[in-house]
Amino acid sequence: MLYQRQRRAGQTIVQDAEPTPTEQTMAAAAEPDGVELLDTLLRALSQHSAETGRALPALRGARLNKNNFDTSPAAARDRDPWPPRPRRRARYAAAMKIIDLEPGDARLTADLLPVLLELRPHLTEELFLSVLEEGRGQGLRFSAAYDADGACVGAAGWRIVATTSMVRRLYVDDLVTSAGARSGGVGHALLAHLEQHARAARCTALTLDSATQRTDAHRFYFRERMAVTAFSFEKPLL
Structure with a gap:
């Protein structure tokens, strides 16, 4: 679901039988191999972090499509640890x-x-x-x-x-x-x-x-x- 359900210990939360319209829209737009691609990209970032000794920031979320991979830091003050180099074409x-x-x-x-x-x-x-x-x-x-x-x-x-x-x-x-x-x-x-x-x-x-x-x-x-x-x-x- 798009929101977090809270429950007390032992309580059972009933899931909706049908996905919501928003969930259906997200599912239709999802990349079929998105999980595998995201895993590959995060592994590459992790390896780069280990090789350079530069820690990865905590992430609030990530957005992936077939052309781009964007991350959202957990705090606004967090900066991209590897900002894009200035383009000097x-x-x-x-x-x-x-x-x-x-x-x-x-x-x-x-x-x-x-x-x-x-x-x-x-x-x-x-x-x-x-x-x-x-x-x-x-x-x-x-x-x-x-x-x-x-x-x-x-x-x-x-x-x-x-x-x-x-x-x-x-x-x-x-x-x-x-x-x-x-x-x-x-x-x-x-x-x-x-x-x-x-x-x-x-x-x-x-x-x-x-x-x-x-x-x-x-x-x-x-x-x-x-x-x-x-x-x-x-x-x-x-």
Whole structure:
């Protein structure tokens, strides 16, 4: 029910046989997987809290839909422990250039790889070139974002994949902005660029995976109107 019933010890409270109109409206608007999504999001917040040593505030409530997750602190004086960073898209967006790098382009290793290493530190140039060679036949491509000074400030690895579930989708393997250019609109511009490719190829969706501990990235994806639609399962083999 929408309100709390109080009873004395041993007293039985009769529940209404039919839901109220308000309850029916709420049930109709509810997300089918809302409980699972809320559990995933709260677990991510809890893990971030444990890693940073910053306590979570007491919550009065939470609101969840497929694009956003909002919390309401128990007291007005409580502040969001991780307030959104100021948006400074104009810093890079006006003069940014995004280039799709073709196989064999020297900029793949000279410009893009140093940025990609911030996300994939295990890569070496030799391993990266090996992945490029094998991935080319699987549709793997890379796009690089350059600022007004010609420095590479963002990288995206992506491919268009045919699947039975979505028919055709654009999958983002890698999406990273260099540390000095974050919160400047680079990630937004790269996603918009990839969305144009997806629409031109008549894809039904643009999808990506994000590690559970990358809560800053999750907040960015929610702002970009992306939704948590599935769990990703992994079984290490090596």
